[in-house]
Amino acid sequence: MTDARPLLTIEDMRIHYDSVRGAYKVVDGVDVEVHRNEIFGLAGESGCGKSTLVEGILRLIEPPGHIHSGTALFRPFPEDPERSLDLVQLDYHEMREIRWKHLSYIPQGSMNSLNPVMRIRDQMTDVVMHHEPGGQNEINRNIAAALEMVGLPESLGALYPHELSGGMKQRVCIAMSMLLQPALVVADEPTTALDVNVQRAVLETIAHLRDQMGAAVIFVSHDLAVHAELVDRMAIMYAGVVMELGTVYEIFDNPQHPYTKRLIHSIPALGGPRERLESIPGMAPSPLAWPEGCRFHPRCPDAVPACSSATPRTIELDTGRKVTCHLFDPDIDLEQGSA
Amino acid sequence: MSEALLAVDRLSVVFKDTGLFQGNKTTVAVDDVSFELPSEPTLVTIVGESGSGKSTLARTILGLQRSASGTVRYRNRDLSGFRGADWHAFRREVQPVFQDPYATYNPFYRIDRVLKVLVRKFALASNDSDAEALIEDALRAVDLRPQDVLGRYPHQLSGGERQRVMLARVYMMKPKLIVADEPISMIDAALRALFLNILLDFRDQGISSIFITHNLATAYYLGGRIMVMCRGRMIEYGDMDQVVLNPSHPYTQLLIDSVPSHNPRHRWQEERSEYAVDASEFVFSEHACVFEARCPHAMDICHHQRPPFVTADTKAAQQSACFLYHDEYRPDQA
Numbered sequence: 001m002t003d004a005r006p007l008l009t010i011e012d013m014r015i016h017y018d019s020v021r022g023a024y025k026v027v028d029g030v031d032v033e034v035h036r037n038e039i040f041g042l043a044g045e046s047g048c049g050k051s052t053l054v055e056g057i058l059r060l061i062e063p064p065g066h067i068h069s070g071t072a073l074f075r076p077f078p079e080d081p082e083r084s085l086d087l088v089q090l091d092y093h094e095m096r097e098i099r100w101k102h103l104s105y106i107p108q109g110s111m112n113s114l115n116p117v118m119r120i121r122d123q124m125t126d127v128v129m130h131h132e133p134g135g136q137n138e139i140n141r142n143i144a145a146a147l148e149m150v151g152l153p154e155s156l157g158a159l160y161p162h163e164l165s166g167g168m169k170q171r172v173c174i175a176m177s178m179l180l181q182p183a184l185v186v187a188d189e190p191t192t193a194l195d196v197n198v199q200r201a202v203l204e205t206i207a208h209l210r211d212q213m214g215a216a217v218i219f220v221s222h223d224l225a226v227h228a229e230l231v232d233r234m235a236i237m238y239a240g241v242v243m244e245l246g247t248v249y250e251i252f253d254n255p256q257h258p259y260t261k262r263l264i265h266s267i268p269a270l271g272g273p274r275e276r277l278e279s280i281p282g283m284a285p286s287p288l289a290w291p292e293g294c295r296f297h298p299r300c301p302d303a304v305p306a307c308s309s310a311t312p313r314t315i316e317l318d319t320g321r322k323v324t325c326h327l328f329d330p331d332i333d334l335e336q337g338s339a
Numbered sequence: 340m341s342e343a344l345l346a347v348d349r350l351s352v353v354f355k356d357t358g359l360f361q362g363n364k365t366t367v368a369v370d371d372v373s374f375e376l377p378s379e380p381t382l383v384t385i386v387g388e389s390g391s392g393k394s395t396l397a398r399t400i401l402g403l404q405r406s407a408s409g410t411v412r413y414r415n416r417d418l419s420g421f422r423g424a425d426w427h428a429f430r431r432e433v434q435p436v437f438q439d440p441y442a443t444y445n446p447f448y449r450i451d452r453v454l455k456v457l458v459r460k461f462a463l464a465s466n467d468s469d470a471e472a473l474i475e476d477a478l479r480a481v482d483l484r485p486q487d488v489l490g491r492y493p494h495q496l497s498g499g500e501r502q503r504v505m506l507a508r509v510y511m512m513k514p515k516l517i518v519a520d521e522p523i524s525m526i527d528a529a530l531r532a533l534f535l536n537i538l539l540d541f542r543d544q545g546i547s548s549i550f551i552t553h554n555l556a557t558a559y560y561l562g563g564r565i566m567v568m569c570r571g572r573m574i575e576y577g578d579m580d581q582v583v584l585n586p587s588h589p590y591t592q593l594l595i596d597s598v599p600s601h602n603p604r605h606r607w608q609e610e611r612s613e614y615a616v617d618a619s620e621f622v623f624s625e626h627a628c629v630f631e632a633r634c635p636h637a638m639d640i641c642h643h644q645r646p647p648f649v650t651a652d653t654k655a656a657q658q659s660a661c662f663l664y665h666d667e668y669r670p671d672q673a
Binding site for chain 2: 252
């Protein structure tokens with residue numbers, strides 16, 4: 001990493017949804033950094049807040065949801081790496097200028113996010129015209145190049161979305177996200193509804209974004225096997241907080257947090273010995289009332305008395321890897337829960 | 340064989356599309372499929388990409404879909420000859436589990452009703468306290484606590500819990516066969532293992548299952564037999580370990596090669612998106628192999644003749660519908 005300043009620094013992000021029963025604290029204090037030119041994975045079960053977190057930094061949270069507190073410092077300018085924008089503080093118009101140009105988004109089920117009554121090329125032209133108006137020929141060249149990068153022919157630009165298959169629509173969305181060569185692309189479950197063959201093509205396309213265009217990618221998926229295939233570093237989220245964060249090798253070779261361990265051991269692998277898989281007992285807690293202490297303790301087989309009384313700190317292990325668990329905190333009395 | 344629990348023989352299912360704009364179009368969803376489930380408890384997993392006809396095959400086996408030709412025989416009796424009482428008996432012994440745990444419940448009724456209706460319809464218990472005991476026993480068998488579930492409405496349960504209530508329902512019936520169509524695609528990874536383990540336990544208790552999935556890692560975990568479908572055709576069938584570890588049909592090879600490795604040190608090496616495109620992008624002919632347009636090993640014959648379903652391996656543990664395994668067509672023989 002030539003540049004020490006991360007591309008995106010999220011600090012103490014809290015996103016709440018207000019209701020008559022109280023605030024749903026869907027994201028409840030997340031600290032994450034994304035570096036330039038890396039694929040950063042966000043993993044966790046449904047309801048852990050991973051999609052809400054990225055929607056927060058993209059400023060797509062609608063009432064009754066709101067960003068309660070936190071900062072997301074974004075440094076998209078390579079010529080001035082110190083200059084940062086706090087994505088949380090930007091107003092509507094400033095955010096509009098950032099989107100597509102510096103920060104783009106491949107939404108969950110993005111195949112349904114294309115306008116059904118516009119040709120692909122016209123939709124892509126709209127994106128370019130808003131940010132970098134230019135001649136039609138030049139724009140068409142850019143569109144053709146973007147489509148080619150995702151392995152689609154230029155002629156496809158003349159088609160309507162319903163004429164494409166799911167995987168092709170997904171790749172059109174990826175091409176669109178790359179049109180203006182943003183520094184950061186957020187991909188939220190881009191392969192969830194796709195077949196394995198198409199999934200592989202889409203994942204290879206996302207790897208291209210980084211390898212050829214130099215973009216950083218935040219990749220959100222509940223599927224750990226896909227993370228193993230694609231990402232460089234990853235965070236495991238549970239109940240609105242990050243439980244473990246490290247490189248993909250650290251997480252898969254040597255998971256530390258009891259939750260990460262259980263999660264990795266609950267997914268079947270292809271080939272190899274057939275051991276009985278362990279599921280995680282119990283169900284995910286409600287964001288209305290997270291459990292006291294560690295949020296995973298009611299389901300955790302390794303829980304000690306401290307886990308139900310004190311909130312665990314995030315402990316930094318070797319090589320910058322982080323674990324939010326009392327078992328790794330040298331300063332805590334595991335039987336009592338007092339530091 | 341009269342011993343088979345279920346025998347599917349040359350089954351085809353055709354959909355006619357009388358579109359307003361496109362004229363008449365027929366889609367062959369299931370194309371000449373034959374297989375058998377032996378009478379001893381067996382797990383058969385059907386895999387294939389979307390549009391390969393696996394759900395249609397399941398629906399036809401359940402008697403929810405009419406076939407165009409061929410037969411489905413349950414305990415040596417043809418489904419097409421069934422009358423009311425036969426269906427009642429069939430429904431008791433063959434139980435479905437569907438994909439979407441959110442759409443299978445009536446939101447107006449409590450969970451109890453799904454289970455109680457069953458007791459009443461099939462006279463599973465003679466009095467109320469027996470019925471309650473039966474229901475509670477079934478819920479415990481799928482790792483649910485009765486007091487957490489009973490008396491609640493479907494929207495108060497998670498997807499994983501709803502899918503398990505469906506399994507509890509199946510358990511109460513003590514069926515001979517479960518037909519599960521993508522039952523875990525909508526539940527969380529941590530709970531999938533639980534669901535799969537329940538199916539394995541059921542097998543040990545003498546219940547056979549037909550399990551449909553597009554997730555090969557899941558299929559492998561269940562073991563048993565595997566059927567690979569592509570565009571309505573069964574293109575490979577055999578023992579799970581044999582097929583997964585040593586796939587013979589190029590389509591099976593493609594599928595298995597596309598499964599994420601689960602190990603960041605063994606990532607996909609070369610890119611292979613060239614022919615890993617969607618099935619829907621191709622037109623299929625009756626006079627060619629269904630995989631011909633995408634096959635890296637396609638030979639001349641593949642474009643104008645259909646491979647018959649033949650034995651690919653000397654052991655019958657694995658069969659594959661591919662000309663590569665007909666010696667006279669192999670390129671090195673020509």
